[in-house]
Amino acid sequence: MRMIFVNLPVKSVTASRDFFGALGFTFNEQFCSADTACMVIEENIFAMLLEHHRFKDFVTGDIADAHKTTEVLTCLSASSRAEVDDLLSKALAAGAKPWKPNTDMGPMYGCSFQDLDGHVWELMYMDQAAMAEGAAPQAADA
Structure with missing residues (x-):
């Protein structure tokens, strides 16, 4: 395992x-x-x-200041769009900072935030049924 x-x-x-x-x-x-x-x-x-x-x-060397540079993107899957929105709301209420605008690409929907130490966390829902039917993620028109 x-x-x-x-x-x-x-x-x-x-x-x-x-x-x-x-x-x-x-x-x-x-x-x-x-x-x-x-x-x-x-x-x-x-x-x-x-x-x-x-x-x-x-580690050897310095620790990156995640408030000044992005050292890693940690992406967690979510079971629904609602879970993405719920976790983002909880994170912001607990002191997180929004990072990038939410993304809506059809079968994929996500958001991101920086935690208290500046680490970037992404939350992503993927509609597996739509993906299996061949729906490719599409960037939303701006």
Whole structure:
């Protein structure tokens, strides 16, 4: 069984736990400490939220300032357009900043935001039935 651990530097594990908890995520306490939180995204997918001093134990060089440059895009699937909108609303209410305008490409619909530390999170719904019928994603006319 494969697992994925996305490791992200955060200024405050406490603030990050509060933020992602407000979005409905849970944490695997077995892998949490005062400076580390293991956020459960799915059964085998986790985000390790590591305070800067702890994150530096795993990298060489500087930590990117995600408020100034985009170091990664983390995209999570959603089960519906409504879930995309709901999670975006929760994120903004918990202190996130909008990142790019919502996208509506027919069978694909999504949004994005920056978390408290500037990391970009995308939420995307894909209508699998429409995709199977051959509906290609189309950019909305501006």
